[in-house]
Amino acid sequence: MRELTYLEAIKEAIRQVMKENEDVFMLGEDIGLYGGSFGLTRGLFEEFGKDRIRNTPIAEAALIGAAVGSAVTGMRPIAELMFSDFSTVAWDQIVNQAAKIRYQFGGKAKVPMVIRTAHGGGMGFAAQHSQSLEALFAHIPGLKVVMPSCPYDAKGLFIASVYDNNPVIFLEHKILYNNKKYSQHVPEEMYTIPLGKGEVKKSGKDLTLVATSYMVQKSLEVANELKDKMQIDCEVVDLRTIKPLDIDLVIESVKKTGRLVCVEEACSFGGFMGEVASQVAEFGFDYLDAPIVRVASKNCPVPYSYVLEQEMIPSSDRIKENILKVLGKA
Amino acid sequence: MKENNFKIANKFEKLSRDKKIEMLRKMYKIRHFEVEVDKFVLRGMIYGTCHLYTGEEASAVGAISAIDETDYIVSTHRGHGHCIAKGADLNIMMAELLGKGNGYCKGKGGSMHIADLDSNNLGANGIVGGGLGIAAGAALTCTLKKNNRVVIGFFGDGASNEGLFHEALNLASIWKLPVIYLCENNQYGMSTSVKESMNIDRVSKRAASYGIDGITIDGNNVIEVYNTVSHFAKRCREGVGTVLIESLTYRWRGHSKHDSQVYRTKEEVEEWKKLDPIKKYKEYLIENKLITEEEDKEIENTAIKEIKNAVAFAEKSEYPDISEVEKDVYSD
Ligand SMILES: Cc1ncc(C[n+]2csc(CCOP(=O)(O)OP(=O)(O)O)c2C)c(N)n1
Ligand SMILES: [Mg+2]
Numbered sequence: 280m281r282e283l284t285y286l287e288a289i290k291e292a293i294r295q296v297m298k299e300n301e302d303v304f305m306l307g308e309d310i311g312l313y314g315g316s317f318g319l320t321r322g323l324f325e326e327f328g329k330d331r332i333r334n335t336p337i338a339e340a341a342l343i344g345a346a347v348g349s350a351v352t353g354m355r356p357i358a359e360l361m362f363s364d365f366s367t368v369a370w371d372q373i374v375n376q377a378a379k380i381r382y383q384f385g386g387k388a389k390v391p392m393v394i395r396t397a398h399g400g401g402m403g404f405a406a407q408h409s410q411s412l413e414a415l416f417a418h419i420p421g422l423k424v425v426m427p428s429c430p431y432d433a434k435g436l437f438i439a440s441v442y443d444n445n446p447v448i449f450l451e452h453k454i455l456y457n458n459k460k461y462s463q464h465v466p467e468e469m470y471t472i473p474l475g476k477g478e479v480k481k482s483g484k485d486l487t488l489v490a491t492s493y494m495v496q497k498s499l500e501v502a503n504e505l506k507d508k509m510q511i512d513c514e515v516v517d518l519r520t521i522k523p524l525d526i527d528l529v530i531e532s533v534k535k536t537g538r539l540v541c542v543e544e545a546c547s548f549g550g551f552m553g554e555v556a557s558q559v560a561e562f563g564f565d566y567l568d569a570p571i572v573r574v575a576s577k578n579c580p581v582p583y584s585y586v587l588e589q590e591m592i593p594s595s596d597r598i599k600e601n602i603l604k605v606l607g608k609a
Numbered sequence: 610m611k612e613n614n615f616k617i618a619n620k621f622e623k624l625s626r627d628k629k630i631e632m633l634r635k636m637y638k639i640r641h642f643e644v645e646v647d648k649f650v651l652r653g654m655i656y657g658t659c660h661l662y663t664g665e666e667a668s669a670v671g672a673i674s675a676i677d678e679t680d681y682i683v684s685t686h687r688g689h690g691h692c693i694a695k696g697a698d699l700n701i702m703m704a705e706l707l708g709k710g711n712g713y714c715k716g717k718g719g720s721m722h723i724a725d726l727d728s729n730n731l732g733a734n735g736i737v738g739g740g741l742g743i744a745a746g747a748a749l750t751c752t753l754k755k756n757n758r759v760v761i762g763f764f765g766d767g768a769s770n771e772g773l774f775h776e777a778l779n780l781a782s783i784w785k786l787p788v789i790y791l792c793e794n795n796q797y798g799m800s801t802s803v804k805e806s807m808n809i810d811r812v813s814k815r816a817a818s819y820g821i822d823g824i825t826i827d828g829n830n831v832i833e834v835y836n837t838v839s840h841f842a843k844r845c846r847e848g849v850g851t852v853l854i855e856s857l858t859y860r861w862r863g864h865s866k867h868d869s870q871v872y873r874t875k876e877e878v879e880e881w882k883k884l885d886p887i888k889k890y891k892e893y894l895i896e897n898k899l900i901t902e903e904e905d906k907e908i909e910n911t912a913i914k915e916i917k918n919a920v921a922f923a924e925k926s927e928y929p930d931i932s933e934v935e936k937d938v939y940s941d
Contacts, residue, residue, distance in 0.1 A: 312871055313800030336770035336806035337737050337798050368736065368771070403657030403708075405719045407735035579938045583719030584708030585656050590931040 283465040285455040286319050288430035289395070292437035293320070293357065295469050297327055300355065303441060306333040306342055307359030316361045317397060317456055343369035343394065347377045347446075350392040355441055362408045363398035363450060366416075377446040378421030389444045393437075399452040399493055399544055400581045400592055409581035409588075411545035413491070416448045417522045417554070423447045423474055424522040428455070428495035430465050432519055435472030443474060452493040461496060475523030479532065483514035486538040486602060489529050489555060491518050494542045494593065501598045513602065521551050529555060530563040537568035538605050542598055547575035574601050615824060620675075620839040621832045626899055630908065632674050632831060633894060636666040636887045637912035639690045642699065643862075645920050646689065646706060646720075650866055656708055659720035662690035664829075664861035667886035668793050669694040671834025672761055672856075676842050681729045681747045681760040683740040686721050687793075687860075688733030691763055695730040697723075699915055703923035710929030717929075717937065737798070738764060738771030741790070745777045748786035748851075759787040759845040761838070767798020769812045778853065782819035785850030789841050792853065793828060795860040800872040813855040821851045828856030829886040832893070859884070 283291065297303050304327075305320065311334035314321030324332045335342045339360060346356040360366055366373060373394070380388050400409035416424045423445050427433035433451070440447040455461055480495060481502055490498040495517040502513040514532050518525060533539050539559055541552035556571045577591045603609040621629075643661045650659065662669070669690035673682060684691040692702060697713070705712025706720050713723055724732030731747060734740045744762025751758040768774060769792055781788050792812045796803055809815070816823020822841065827833050834856060841852040859881035863870050870878075894900045900908070 309800045311800075313869075316799070334801060334805065336801065337767040338770045338772065340772045365736070368773075403719070405657055405721055405735065406717075407721070407739075408657075577935050579935045580717075582717040582934060583657060583714070583722070584710075584716030584929055586708070586928045586931060587716060587934045590934045 280464045281467070282462040283430045284457055284459060284462050285427070285430045285433050285451070286317065286457055288434040288465045289437055289451060290319055290323070291465070292434045294323065294326065296438055296441045297331060299469070302353065303355045303357065304331040304333065305357045305359060306335055306346060308335055308337055308342070308361055310334060310359050315359065317453065319456070320359070339365050339369040340372050343372040344376065346392045346394070347372055347380070347390060350390045351380060351388050355391050357393045357395060357441065360394055360396040362404075363396040363412055364407050364410050366394070366396060366412065373422070373446070374419050378419045381445070382421060390446050391444045393440045393447045393449050395449045395451060397453045398450045399454060400588060401454050401493070403583060403585060403588065405583040406580035411543070411576070413450055413521055414545055414549055414551040417551055421446065422522065423520065424450065425474060425520045426450045426492040427519065428492050428517050429461060430463050432472055432478070432517070434465050435470050436474065436519060438469055439471040439474055442471070447474070450492065454493050455496070472519065474520045475525055476520070477516055477518045477525035477528040479514060479528070480517045481513070481515040483512035483536065485512045485536060486540060486605060487514045487516060487529065487532040487536045488540050488542060488598075488602070489516045489518065489552070490542040491521060491551070492544065494544050497593070497595055498542050498598060501595050501602070505599065505602065511602070511606065524554070526555070526558045526562065529559060530566070533559055533563050534566045537566060539567065539571045540598070540601050540605055541571065541573045542593060543573070543575045544592055545575060546578045547573055548578045550575045569605050572601050572605050574598050615822070615840070617836050617840045619836055621835045628674070629894065629899055632670050632835070633887070633890055633905075634908050634912060635670045635694050636831065636890065637909045638699065638915065639666045639669065639693050640887060641913050641916045642689055642693060642702075642919070645703070645916050647862070649706070655706060655720065655866065657719055657721070658865045659706065660687040660865050661862040662687050664881065664886070665793060665795060665858045666690055667831035667834055667890065668791070668828045668856045668858050671831040672791055672838045675835045675838035676759055676761060679729060680758050680842070681731055683731045683744040683747065683760065683762045684733045685740060685763050685765060685768070686733060686735055686737070687765070688723060689720070692723055692725060692730055692733070695725065696728045697725045697730065699919035700922040703919040704926045707923045707926070708928065709923060709926035710933070711926050715929055715933060715937070738768035738773045740764060741768070741771070741773045741777035744788050744790065745781045745786055748781065748788035749784065751787050752784070757846050759789060759842050761789045761791050763791050763793060765798060766792060766794040766796070766803050766812055767801065767806065769815065770798075770806055778815070778819045778821070778851065781851040782821045785848060787845035788851050789838060789845065790851065790853045791838070792855045793858060794855050795858050797860065797864070797872065799864045802872065811855060813853055816853040819851070821853060823853040823855070825855040825857060828858035829884045829889060831886060831890045858886070
């Protein structure tokens, strides 16, 4: 069975939707001949030409604005922001325009667009190229936010995002792009994974780990190690999309395990897992046998130096320690 | 190239021999600094990314030599040259690039965020065009404090297509802020050529929108850069205000750590390399008997030695203590 990397899976999804639907096109910086900063669009320019793989000047506000305008008038744009940090340069177009248009026009317009962007740290890109900004997006009514953790999900979620009639922020973790360790079988045919449906990536009975994006992979590694070495059986829930949020799946899991550890890469203060924790506390309180614990990044900009960056971002050890703490084994 | 009607005095001529040689020395330092950074890149020792300034040395050195130590600069992601020209300590710079605790930013910034506040270098920037507003703000301080200082806001051709370019230049122009917006037009923003990203042939033409002076100069000619910036720095100090200088140059190396350079030909790169700003300047100095061939070699070798020392210094420096991670987020 063929295996694809995360990057290859997303690229295949783009190629297939573009072949299937003439209204889909891409715009972004250096996505043409150059093939994108991470090489994700390499080959697409040759295949679809410059009209449908549109290279833009360095102008995030205008390129997102152009995506919004074309979406409202019948296209299905895929806008690439090279790094999710640059969304801040286009913040008005995302937050006040894309997210608001449908509602403020009384439900009479729709904005079917995807903003694909590389996020997360762990690669030494420092403070302005490594952030995890998902909570900011998720906070805005009108936006959907997708955070795939693996190639299979990335493809299905991407196709679903393109066909969704709302602005979707599609956050791709840069550590996952080319790492063969995370390659997996991805069917050649097109398929979709509905936005708003999480998935249990590993079932277990002792404790629930809920995570997003790359932290799902880290959580799985920790869960497998604990199972092998300590017979601790964690369940790993991958939210896949944080908005809409599949809180039922998390509560279902907690019902079984009675314990919840939330893992995310963003800074802990105001992090999205605060929302998850509060909903579980509100709607699943009776199932909890221990306080909910969150493992997240420290509350600082992402530092450059490797040693500091590793200290900031949740490590396997930190996840492990918190699991043991919740289980009363620390 | 003569493309403007400004009467710009040859202030360079009046510089002392020492100052003229110092400019060559700085250009060599920048060139060889980048040689060593490149070696670190090949050895996998530059974490994240970095952007080399090789080939653009005349721009930083010409411009920064034309302002005073107390004046400010705002730099870009391609900032090593600006930093060195403004007088940064090579050891501390190199340490920062390796993420060491004694680097300029304690290892927290790296190449894209290197700043040396002591030399009034307000820092590199990972956000293209991100410094344009900051340059206006620093110039506003100069105006409010009436300290007669000026600011050079460096930015790239690509950055001139960002929205902030318009907002900042407009603001600076109406407030007559003492800021020299210096566009280092190295022909590309990452892979995208200037031709592909603008509908006009000169970034400097955009000055017309703000009613400020705009001028395009040979950015590989350190003397021309020096004279132009001197001229407009003086006018800034006289209260005339903002200017847009477009310095034509070329980035010899790939955009950043990884770049297949499919967007340009080897021939094009070779053509531009013939306009090597260092070669041009050293030949001028030799022709005008300011230095001999031997002295030139000596200057270059000294620069190389200094950079090697910086490499050794950086390599043996310690990484920051992990207790540093959440420090410096807020001021006391
Ligand atoms: C807001 C923003 N958009 C995009 C990028 C990615 N990026 C980094 S450098 C660069 C090219 C900048 O071109 P230019 O301004 O001409 O400077 P040069 O690299 O040529 O010195 C791009 C697109 C970024 N860092 N910030
Ligand atoms: Mg450029």
